[in-house]
Amino acid sequence: MKAKLTLHKDFSIGILDERVYGSFIEHLGRAVYTGIYEPGHPEADEAGFREDVIRLVRELNVPIVRYPGGNFVSGYNWEDGVGPLERRPTRMELAWATLEPNKIGVNEFVEWAKKAGTEVMMAVNLGTRGPDAARNLVEYCNFPKGTEWSDLRRSHGYENPHGIKLWCLGNEMDGQWQICHRTADEYGRVALEAAKVMKWTDPSIELVTCGSSSSIMPTFGTWETTVLEHTYEHIDYVSLHTYYGNRDNDTPSFLARSLEMDSFIKTIVGVCDLVKARKRSKKTVNLSFDEWNVWFHSNNAKVEKWTVAPPLLEDVYTMEDALLVGCMLITLLKNADRVKVACLAQLVNVIAPIMTEAGGGVWRQTIFYPFAQMSKYGRGMVLRGEIVCDRYDTKDIDGVPYLESVAVRDEQGLTIFAVNRNLCEALVLEIELTGFDTKNGRFIEHTVMRHDNLKAANSAKGELVKPVAQVAGKLEGAALELMLPSASWNVIRLGL
Ligand code: AHR
DSSP, X not given: OEEEEEEETTOEEEEOOGXXXXXXXXXXXXXTBTTTBOTTSTTBOTTSBBHHHHHHHHHHTOSXXXXXXXXXXXXXXXXXXXXXXXXXXXXXXXXXXXXXXOSSOHHHHHHHHHHTTOEEEEEXXXXXXXXXXXXXXXXXXXXXXXXHHHHHHHHTTOOSOOOOOEEEEOSOTTOTTSTXXXXXXXXXXXXXXXXXXXXXXXXXXXXXXXXXXXXXXXXXXXXXXXXXXXXXXXXXXXXXXXXXXXTTOOHHHHHTHHHHXXXXXXXXXXXXXXXXXXXXXSOOOEEEEEEEEEOOXXXXXXXOSSOXXXXXXXXXXXXXXXXXXXHHHHHHHHTTTTEEEEEESOSBSSSOSXXXXXXXXXXXXXXXXXXXXXXXXXXXXXEOOXXXXXXXXXXXXXXXXXXXXXXXXXXXXXXXXXXXXXXXXXXXXXXXXXXXXXXXXXXXXXXXXXXXXXTOBOBTTXXXXXXXXXXXXXXXXXXXXXXXXXXEEEEEXXXX
Protein backbone atom coordinates (compact mmCIF):
# COMPACT_ATOMS: atom_id res chain seq x y z
CA MET A 1 0.00 0.00 0.00
CA LYS A 2 1.25 3.48 -0.85
CA ALA A 3 0.76 6.90 0.72
CA LYS A 4 2.06 10.36 0.01
CA LEU A 5 2.70 13.21 2.42
CA THR A 6 3.43 16.66 0.98
CA LEU A 7 4.92 19.30 3.26
CA HIS A 8 5.70 22.94 2.55
CA LYS A 9 7.94 24.78 4.98
CA ASP A 10 5.56 27.75 5.23
CA PHE A 11 2.20 25.97 5.19
CA SER A 12 1.67 25.88 8.91
CA ILE A 13 -1.05 25.45 11.52
CA GLY A 14 0.81 27.43 14.17
CA ILE A 15 3.45 27.31 16.86
CA LEU A 16 2.61 24.55 19.28
CA ASP A 17 1.82 25.62 22.83
CA GLU A 18 4.07 23.22 24.75
CA ARG A 19 1.41 22.79 27.43
CA VAL A 20 -0.24 20.38 25.00
CA TYR A 21 2.22 17.85 26.48
CA GLY A 22 0.65 18.25 29.91
CA SER A 23 -0.53 15.45 32.19
CA PHE A 24 -2.59 14.90 35.30
CA ILE A 25 -2.22 13.66 38.88
CA GLU A 26 -5.41 13.11 40.84
CA HIS A 27 -5.80 11.93 44.42
CA LEU A 28 -7.10 8.66 43.05
CA GLY A 29 -5.92 5.09 43.51
CA ARG A 30 -2.12 4.89 43.69
CA ALA A 31 -1.33 8.05 41.73
CA VAL A 32 -0.16 9.97 44.79
CA TYR A 33 0.36 7.40 47.56
CA THR A 34 2.82 4.70 46.39
CA GLY A 35 2.93 6.56 43.06
CA ILE A 36 4.76 9.86 43.28
CA TYR A 37 5.00 9.65 47.10
CA GLU A 38 6.19 6.70 49.13
CA PRO A 39 8.20 7.57 52.22
CA GLY A 40 10.49 4.74 53.21
CA HIS A 41 10.91 3.50 49.64
CA PRO A 42 14.60 3.01 48.72
CA GLU A 43 14.18 5.65 45.98
CA ALA A 44 12.35 8.18 48.19
CA ASP A 45 13.99 11.55 48.77
CA GLU A 46 13.90 13.41 52.09
CA ALA A 47 10.32 14.57 51.36
CA GLY A 48 9.13 11.03 50.50
CA PHE A 49 8.97 11.57 46.72
CA ARG A 50 10.10 8.67 44.60
CA GLU A 51 13.11 9.73 42.53
CA ASP A 52 12.69 6.80 40.14
CA VAL A 53 9.24 8.19 39.25
CA ILE A 54 10.58 11.73 38.94
CA ARG A 55 13.22 10.49 36.48
CA LEU A 56 10.53 9.01 34.22
CA VAL A 57 8.34 12.12 34.50
CA ARG A 58 11.38 14.14 33.39
CA GLU A 59 11.88 11.70 30.52
CA LEU A 60 8.31 12.41 29.41
CA ASN A 61 9.12 16.13 29.59
CA VAL A 62 5.71 17.20 30.86
CA PRO A 63 5.45 21.01 31.10
CA ILE A 64 2.29 21.14 33.22
CA VAL A 65 0.41 18.75 35.54
CA ARG A 66 -3.24 19.19 36.45
CA TYR A 67 -3.97 18.62 40.17
CA PRO A 68 -5.68 17.45 42.46
CA GLY A 69 -8.60 16.17 40.33
CA GLY A 70 -10.62 15.04 38.54
CA ASN A 71 -13.76 13.93 40.30
CA PHE A 72 -11.80 14.13 43.56
CA VAL A 73 -11.66 17.91 43.47
CA SER A 74 -15.44 18.31 43.70
CA GLY A 75 -15.39 17.14 47.33
CA TYR A 76 -11.97 18.46 48.33
CA ASN A 77 -11.24 20.92 51.12
CA TRP A 78 -7.83 22.28 50.15
CA GLU A 79 -7.26 23.44 53.72
CA ASP A 80 -7.15 19.75 54.81
CA GLY A 81 -3.89 19.35 52.90
CA VAL A 82 -1.85 22.25 54.29
CA GLY A 83 -0.13 22.84 57.62
CA PRO A 84 1.28 20.38 60.15
CA LEU A 85 0.87 16.77 59.05
CA GLU A 86 -0.34 15.57 62.42
CA ARG A 87 -3.31 17.95 62.23
CA ARG A 88 -4.47 16.88 58.80
CA PRO A 89 -7.71 14.88 58.78
CA THR A 90 -8.36 11.55 57.12
CA ARG A 91 -11.56 11.93 55.11
CA MET A 92 -14.06 9.72 53.32
CA GLU A 93 -13.36 10.55 49.69
CA LEU A 94 -16.74 10.22 48.00
CA ALA A 95 -15.75 10.36 44.32
CA TRP A 96 -13.80 7.08 44.45
CA ALA A 97 -15.01 5.63 47.78
CA THR A 98 -11.54 5.65 49.32
CA LEU A 99 -9.88 7.17 52.38
CA GLU A 100 -7.84 10.34 51.83
CA PRO A 101 -5.12 10.81 54.48
CA ASN A 102 -4.10 14.30 53.23
CA LYS A 103 -0.39 13.59 53.61
CA ILE A 104 0.12 15.41 50.31
CA GLY A 105 -1.54 18.74 49.61
CA VAL A 106 -0.99 21.88 47.60
CA ASN A 107 2.45 22.80 49.00
CA GLU A 108 3.91 19.33 48.71
CA PHE A 109 2.60 19.00 45.18
CA VAL A 110 4.21 22.30 44.18
CA GLU A 111 7.48 20.97 45.65
CA TRP A 112 7.12 17.75 43.72
CA ALA A 113 6.37 19.64 40.50
CA LYS A 114 9.60 21.64 40.87
CA LYS A 115 11.57 18.42 41.29
CA ALA A 116 9.85 16.90 38.27
CA GLY A 117 10.57 20.00 36.15
CA THR A 118 6.94 20.87 35.61
CA GLU A 119 4.31 23.49 36.50
CA VAL A 120 1.05 23.01 38.39
CA MET A 121 -2.37 23.49 36.76
CA MET A 122 -4.63 23.79 39.80
CA ALA A 123 -8.29 22.82 39.92
CA VAL A 124 -10.72 24.37 42.43
CA ASN A 125 -13.75 22.73 43.99
CA LEU A 126 -16.99 24.05 42.47
CA GLY A 127 -18.93 21.00 43.71
CA THR A 128 -19.30 21.05 47.49
CA ARG A 129 -17.66 24.46 47.65
CA GLY A 130 -17.56 27.61 45.56
CA PRO A 131 -16.07 31.06 44.89
CA ASP A 132 -15.04 31.74 48.49
CA ALA A 133 -12.82 28.67 48.91
CA ALA A 134 -11.51 29.19 45.36
CA ARG A 135 -10.41 32.78 45.86
CA ASN A 136 -8.88 31.90 49.24
CA LEU A 137 -6.80 29.21 47.55
CA VAL A 138 -5.58 31.71 44.92
CA GLU A 139 -4.65 34.09 47.72
CA TYR A 140 -2.92 31.30 49.67
CA CYS A 141 -0.91 30.25 46.63
CA ASN A 142 -0.21 33.50 44.80
CA PHE A 143 -0.45 36.57 47.06
CA PRO A 144 2.98 37.65 48.43
CA LYS A 145 2.20 38.50 52.09
CA GLY A 146 0.26 40.54 54.61
CA THR A 147 -3.14 38.83 54.36
CA GLU A 148 -4.66 35.95 56.30
CA TRP A 149 -4.22 33.32 53.59
CA SER A 150 -0.84 34.44 52.25
CA ASP A 151 0.54 34.68 55.79
CA LEU A 152 -0.85 31.22 56.53
CA ARG A 153 1.18 29.90 53.57
CA ARG A 154 4.27 31.66 54.93
CA SER A 155 3.65 30.16 58.37
CA HIS A 156 3.60 26.76 56.65
CA GLY A 157 7.16 27.36 55.45
CA TYR A 158 6.53 28.80 51.98
CA GLU A 159 7.74 32.40 52.09
CA ASN A 160 7.50 32.96 48.35
CA PRO A 161 4.20 32.70 46.48
CA HIS A 162 3.80 29.62 44.30
CA GLY A 163 2.79 31.71 41.28
CA ILE A 164 0.34 29.15 39.85
CA LYS A 165 -0.82 30.53 36.53
CA LEU A 166 -3.42 28.12 35.18
CA TRP A 167 -6.59 27.20 37.09
CA CYS A 168 -9.55 24.91 36.34
CA LEU A 169 -13.01 26.05 37.45
CA GLY A 170 -14.14 22.69 38.80
CA ASN A 171 -14.26 19.36 37.00
CA GLU A 172 -16.83 17.64 34.75
CA MET A 173 -19.73 19.51 36.31
CA ASP A 174 -22.03 18.25 33.51
CA GLY A 175 -21.72 14.65 34.77
CA GLN A 176 -24.37 13.07 37.02
CA TRP A 177 -21.54 11.20 38.76
CA GLN A 178 -19.91 14.45 39.85
CA ILE A 179 -20.16 15.40 43.53
CA CYS A 180 -22.72 18.23 43.42
CA HIS A 181 -23.30 18.03 39.66
CA ARG A 182 -24.96 21.17 38.29
CA THR A 183 -27.00 22.17 35.30
CA ALA A 184 -25.27 24.32 32.69
CA ASP A 185 -26.95 27.47 34.00
CA GLU A 186 -26.14 26.65 37.62
CA TYR A 187 -22.53 25.89 36.77
CA GLY A 188 -22.20 28.85 34.39
CA ARG A 189 -23.31 31.23 37.15
CA VAL A 190 -21.01 29.81 39.83
CA ALA A 191 -18.07 29.56 37.41
CA LEU A 192 -18.54 33.21 36.43
CA GLU A 193 -18.61 34.39 40.03
CA ALA A 194 -15.62 32.21 40.96
CA ALA A 195 -13.72 33.49 37.90
CA LYS A 196 -14.33 37.10 38.88
CA VAL A 197 -13.07 36.80 42.45
CA MET A 198 -10.15 34.55 41.45
CA LYS A 199 -8.95 37.03 38.82
CA TRP A 200 -9.50 39.98 41.15
CA THR A 201 -7.26 38.17 43.63
CA ASP A 202 -4.59 37.56 40.97
CA PRO A 203 -5.19 39.19 37.57
CA SER A 204 -2.29 37.27 36.01
CA ILE A 205 -3.98 33.85 36.22
CA GLU A 206 -5.68 32.05 33.34
CA LEU A 207 -8.91 30.09 33.79
CA VAL A 208 -10.36 26.96 32.24
CA THR A 209 -14.14 26.54 32.40
CA CYS A 210 -15.72 23.07 32.29
CA GLY A 211 -16.93 21.87 28.92
CA SER A 212 -18.49 18.45 28.37
CA SER A 213 -17.11 15.29 29.95
CA SER A 214 -17.26 13.70 26.51
CA SER A 215 -18.97 14.29 23.18
CA ILE A 216 -21.56 11.60 23.99
CA MET A 217 -23.00 13.50 26.95
CA PRO A 218 -26.71 14.27 26.44
CA THR A 219 -26.02 17.97 27.00
CA PHE A 220 -23.02 18.08 24.64
CA GLY A 221 -22.92 21.37 22.73
CA THR A 222 -25.73 23.07 24.61
CA TRP A 223 -23.68 22.74 27.81
CA GLU A 224 -20.75 24.64 26.29
CA THR A 225 -23.00 27.27 24.70
CA THR A 226 -24.80 28.01 27.97
CA VAL A 227 -21.66 27.97 30.11
CA LEU A 228 -19.82 30.24 27.68
CA GLU A 229 -22.77 32.63 27.51
CA HIS A 230 -22.23 33.13 31.25
CA THR A 231 -18.45 33.08 31.44
CA TYR A 232 -17.02 34.08 28.05
CA GLU A 233 -15.37 37.39 28.97
CA HIS A 234 -13.95 36.05 32.25
CA ILE A 235 -12.29 32.80 31.21
CA ASP A 236 -9.55 31.81 28.79
CA TYR A 237 -10.16 28.17 27.87
CA VAL A 238 -12.97 25.65 27.77
CA SER A 239 -12.16 22.05 28.71
CA LEU A 240 -12.72 18.85 26.70
CA HIS A 241 -12.38 15.31 28.05
CA THR A 242 -12.41 12.00 26.23
CA TYR A 243 -11.44 8.38 26.82
CA TYR A 244 -11.66 5.55 24.30
CA GLY A 245 -11.63 1.79 24.68
CA ASN A 246 -11.52 -1.29 22.48
CA ARG A 247 -14.29 -3.10 24.35
CA ASP A 248 -15.56 -5.03 21.31
CA ASN A 249 -12.07 -5.95 20.17
CA ASP A 250 -12.69 -4.13 16.89
CA THR A 251 -9.24 -2.65 16.40
CA PRO A 252 -9.82 -0.83 13.07
CA SER A 253 -12.73 1.06 14.70
CA PHE A 254 -10.72 1.66 17.85
CA LEU A 255 -7.85 3.19 15.87
CA ALA A 256 -10.32 5.46 14.07
CA ARG A 257 -11.45 7.10 17.34
CA SER A 258 -8.98 9.97 16.90
CA LEU A 259 -11.20 11.19 14.05
CA GLU A 260 -14.00 11.48 16.59
CA MET A 261 -11.63 13.46 18.82
CA ASP A 262 -10.89 15.74 15.87
CA SER A 263 -14.55 16.43 15.23
CA PHE A 264 -15.11 16.97 18.99
CA ILE A 265 -12.40 19.67 18.90
CA LYS A 266 -13.77 21.29 15.76
CA THR A 267 -17.31 21.37 17.18
CA ILE A 268 -16.15 23.10 20.35
CA VAL A 269 -14.09 25.60 18.35
CA GLY A 270 -17.34 26.34 16.50
CA VAL A 271 -19.27 26.80 19.76
CA CYS A 272 -16.60 29.16 21.15
CA ASP A 273 -16.67 31.25 17.99
CA LEU A 274 -20.48 31.28 17.90
CA VAL A 275 -20.61 32.70 21.42
CA LYS A 276 -17.85 35.15 20.46
CA ALA A 277 -19.98 36.36 17.55
CA ARG A 278 -23.14 36.57 19.66
CA LYS A 279 -21.29 38.68 22.21
CA ARG A 280 -19.56 40.79 19.52
CA SER A 281 -16.41 39.95 21.49
CA LYS A 282 -12.85 40.65 20.38
CA LYS A 283 -11.58 37.84 22.56
CA THR A 284 -10.98 34.27 21.36
CA VAL A 285 -11.52 31.42 23.81
CA ASN A 286 -9.22 28.47 23.17
CA LEU A 287 -9.36 24.81 24.19
CA SER A 288 -7.88 22.87 27.08
CA PHE A 289 -8.14 19.13 26.31
CA ASP A 290 -7.34 18.39 29.91
CA GLU A 291 -8.27 14.71 30.09
CA TRP A 292 -7.61 12.30 27.24
CA ASN A 293 -6.39 8.73 26.98
CA VAL A 294 -7.38 5.12 26.43
CA TRP A 295 -9.33 3.81 29.43
CA PHE A 296 -11.25 0.52 29.53
CA HIS A 297 -9.02 -2.38 30.65
CA SER A 298 -9.68 -1.79 34.35
CA ASN A 299 -13.40 -0.98 34.03
CA ASN A 300 -14.67 -4.12 35.77
CA ALA A 301 -11.94 -4.48 38.36
CA LYS A 302 -13.25 -5.13 41.85
CA VAL A 303 -11.52 -3.02 44.48
CA GLU A 304 -12.22 -2.84 48.18
CA LYS A 305 -13.89 0.41 49.26
CA TRP A 306 -12.73 2.84 51.96
CA THR A 307 -9.06 1.99 51.92
CA VAL A 308 -6.08 4.28 51.34
CA ALA A 309 -4.61 4.17 47.81
CA PRO A 310 -6.29 1.04 46.41
CA PRO A 311 -5.23 -0.10 42.91
CA LEU A 312 -7.90 1.79 40.94
CA LEU A 313 -7.91 2.36 37.15
CA GLU A 314 -4.65 0.45 36.67
CA ASP A 315 -5.01 -0.18 32.94
CA VAL A 316 -2.14 -2.14 31.44
CA TYR A 317 -1.69 -0.75 27.95
CA THR A 318 -1.04 -2.73 24.80
CA MET A 319 0.63 -2.06 21.48
CA GLU A 320 -2.69 -1.08 19.89
CA ASP A 321 -3.43 1.35 22.74
CA ALA A 322 -0.12 3.07 21.99
CA LEU A 323 -1.17 3.42 18.34
CA LEU A 324 -4.37 5.21 19.31
CA VAL A 325 -2.51 7.40 21.81
CA GLY A 326 -0.15 8.31 18.94
CA CYS A 327 -3.14 9.15 16.69
CA MET A 328 -4.69 11.25 19.49
CA LEU A 329 -1.46 13.19 20.00
CA ILE A 330 -1.24 13.81 16.25
CA THR A 331 -4.84 15.07 16.36
CA LEU A 332 -4.03 17.51 19.16
CA LEU A 333 -1.12 18.88 17.14
CA LYS A 334 -3.24 19.18 14.00
CA ASN A 335 -5.46 21.52 16.04
CA ALA A 336 -2.56 23.48 17.54
CA ASP A 337 -4.13 26.76 16.47
CA ARG A 338 -6.91 26.30 19.06
CA VAL A 339 -5.81 23.55 21.49
CA LYS A 340 -3.42 25.32 23.84
CA VAL A 341 -3.39 22.92 26.77
CA ALA A 342 -3.86 19.15 26.94
CA CYS A 343 -3.38 16.63 29.75
CA LEU A 344 -2.73 12.96 29.21
CA ALA A 345 -4.87 11.45 31.96
CA GLN A 346 -3.17 10.43 33.98
CA LEU A 347 0.57 10.28 34.81
CA VAL A 348 1.36 7.62 37.41
CA ASN A 349 -0.43 4.27 38.10
CA VAL A 350 -3.94 5.54 37.28
CA ILE A 351 -4.55 5.07 33.50
CA ALA A 352 -0.95 6.11 33.23
CA PRO A 353 2.21 5.90 31.14
CA ILE A 354 4.28 5.33 34.30
CA MET A 355 3.63 2.43 36.68
CA THR A 356 5.13 1.67 40.06
CA GLU A 357 5.23 -1.27 42.39
CA ALA A 358 4.73 -0.31 46.02
CA GLY A 359 8.13 -0.92 47.57
CA GLY A 360 9.44 -2.02 44.17
CA GLY A 361 10.36 -0.73 40.75
CA VAL A 362 8.97 1.56 38.12
CA TRP A 363 8.22 0.82 34.47
CA ARG A 364 7.10 2.41 31.21
CA GLN A 365 3.80 1.40 29.64
CA THR A 366 3.50 1.16 25.84
CA ILE A 367 1.77 4.56 25.69
CA PHE A 368 4.81 6.15 27.35
CA TYR A 369 6.76 6.05 24.11
CA PRO A 370 4.64 7.97 21.58
CA PHE A 371 4.12 10.62 24.24
CA ALA A 372 7.82 10.85 25.16
CA GLN A 373 8.92 11.02 21.53
CA MET A 374 6.40 13.67 20.56
CA SER A 375 7.11 15.69 23.69
CA LYS A 376 10.83 15.57 22.83
CA TYR A 377 10.75 16.20 19.10
CA GLY A 378 7.31 17.68 18.48
CA ARG A 379 7.82 21.25 19.67
CA GLY A 380 7.90 24.13 17.22
CA MET A 381 5.89 25.03 14.14
CA VAL A 382 3.22 22.46 13.29
CA LEU A 383 2.90 22.07 9.52
CA ARG A 384 -0.30 21.67 7.53
CA GLY A 385 0.65 18.58 5.52
CA GLU A 386 -1.37 17.03 2.72
CA ILE A 387 -1.94 13.29 2.96
CA VAL A 388 -3.03 11.13 0.05
CA CYS A 389 -3.67 7.50 0.98
CA ASP A 390 -6.22 4.68 0.92
CA ARG A 391 -9.06 4.73 3.39
CA TYR A 392 -11.32 2.25 5.16
CA ASP A 393 -14.80 2.31 6.67
CA THR A 394 -15.78 1.33 10.19
CA LYS A 395 -19.26 0.86 11.64
CA ASP A 396 -19.24 4.48 12.88
CA ILE A 397 -16.85 6.36 10.63
CA ASP A 398 -16.38 6.24 6.86
CA GLY A 399 -13.18 7.12 5.05
CA VAL A 400 -10.62 6.56 7.80
CA PRO A 401 -7.16 7.22 6.32
CA TYR A 402 -4.69 4.37 6.83
CA LEU A 403 -2.01 6.98 7.41
CA GLU A 404 -2.27 9.39 10.35
CA SER A 405 0.53 11.92 10.39
CA VAL A 406 1.72 15.37 11.41
CA ALA A 407 5.03 17.18 10.98
CA VAL A 408 6.73 19.73 13.22
CA ARG A 409 9.57 22.02 12.18
CA ASP A 410 12.11 23.56 14.57
CA GLU A 411 15.67 24.95 14.35
CA GLN A 412 17.14 21.46 14.01
CA GLY A 413 14.89 20.41 11.18
CA LEU A 414 11.74 18.48 10.64
CA THR A 415 10.12 15.61 12.52
CA ILE A 416 7.31 13.56 11.04
CA PHE A 417 5.11 11.47 13.33
CA ALA A 418 3.09 8.78 11.63
CA VAL A 419 0.80 5.85 12.43
CA ASN A 420 0.07 3.14 9.88
CA ARG A 421 -3.46 2.06 10.84
CA ASN A 422 -3.38 -0.84 8.40
CA LEU A 423 -3.21 -3.99 10.54
CA CYS A 424 -2.05 -6.27 7.71
CA GLU A 425 -0.01 -4.31 5.20
CA ALA A 426 3.07 -2.13 5.33
CA LEU A 427 2.72 1.34 3.90
CA VAL A 428 5.29 2.76 1.51
CA LEU A 429 5.35 6.44 2.37
CA GLU A 430 6.61 9.02 -0.07
CA ILE A 431 7.38 12.36 1.56
CA GLU A 432 7.72 15.40 -0.69
CA LEU A 433 9.33 18.50 0.79
CA THR A 434 8.83 21.98 -0.64
CA GLY A 435 10.45 25.23 0.45
CA PHE A 436 13.08 23.50 2.62
CA ASP A 437 16.83 23.76 2.11
CA THR A 438 17.10 20.07 1.24
CA LYS A 439 20.53 20.43 -0.43
CA ASN A 440 22.09 20.58 3.01
CA GLY A 441 19.57 18.23 4.50
CA ARG A 442 20.29 14.91 6.13
CA PHE A 443 18.34 11.93 7.33
CA ILE A 444 18.72 11.61 11.13
CA GLU A 445 16.64 8.59 12.07
CA HIS A 446 13.47 6.61 11.64
CA THR A 447 12.25 4.80 14.75
CA VAL A 448 9.44 2.27 14.63
CA MET A 449 7.35 0.85 17.44
CA ARG A 450 5.40 -2.27 16.54
CA HIS A 451 4.75 -5.81 17.75
CA ASP A 452 3.40 -8.93 16.03
CA ASN A 453 0.91 -9.18 18.84
CA LEU A 454 -1.28 -6.07 19.08
CA LYS A 455 -2.15 -7.06 22.65
CA ALA A 456 1.51 -7.16 23.75
CA ALA A 457 2.15 -5.04 26.83
CA ASN A 458 5.05 -3.99 29.02
CA SER A 459 5.29 -4.92 32.68
CA ALA A 460 7.54 -4.68 35.71
CA LYS A 461 9.41 -7.68 34.26
CA GLY A 462 10.37 -5.94 31.04
CA GLU A 463 9.46 -3.88 28.00
CA LEU A 464 8.19 -5.94 25.08
CA VAL A 465 7.07 -2.83 23.23
CA LYS A 466 9.34 0.12 22.58
CA PRO A 467 10.67 2.09 19.59
CA VAL A 468 13.55 0.64 17.62
CA ALA A 469 15.80 2.57 15.19
CA GLN A 470 15.55 1.37 11.58
CA VAL A 471 18.30 0.94 9.05
CA ALA A 472 18.99 4.51 7.90
CA GLY A 473 16.84 5.99 5.15
CA LYS A 474 18.02 8.47 2.56
CA LEU A 475 16.95 11.99 1.68
CA GLU A 476 17.22 12.32 -2.09
CA GLY A 477 16.75 15.93 -3.10
CA ALA A 478 13.33 16.96 -1.88
CA ALA A 479 11.92 13.46 -1.61
CA LEU A 480 12.11 10.58 0.78
CA GLU A 481 10.62 7.11 0.67
CA LEU A 482 10.15 5.01 3.78
CA MET A 483 8.40 1.83 4.77
CA LEU A 484 5.99 2.02 7.70
CA PRO A 485 5.27 -1.54 8.91
CA SER A 486 1.69 -2.62 9.49
CA ALA A 487 0.15 -1.28 12.73
CA SER A 488 3.17 0.81 13.61
CA TRP A 489 4.12 4.08 15.31
CA ASN A 490 6.87 5.95 13.44
CA VAL A 491 9.08 8.95 14.12
CA ILE A 492 11.13 10.27 11.19
CA ARG A 493 13.70 12.98 11.87
CA LEU A 494 15.39 15.07 9.21
CA GLY A 495 18.10 17.67 9.73
CA LEU A 496 17.24 20.60 7.46
O1 AHR B 1 -9.22 10.49 35.02
C1 AHR B 1 -10.16 9.72 35.70
C2 AHR B 1 -11.50 10.45 35.88
O2 AHR B 1 -12.09 10.61 34.63
C3 AHR B 1 -11.45 11.85 36.41
O3 AHR B 1 -11.44 11.90 37.79
C4 AHR B 1 -12.70 12.46 35.89
O4 AHR B 1 -12.59 13.83 35.69
C5 AHR B 1 -12.99 11.69 34.62
O5 AHR B 1 -14.28 11.23 34.58
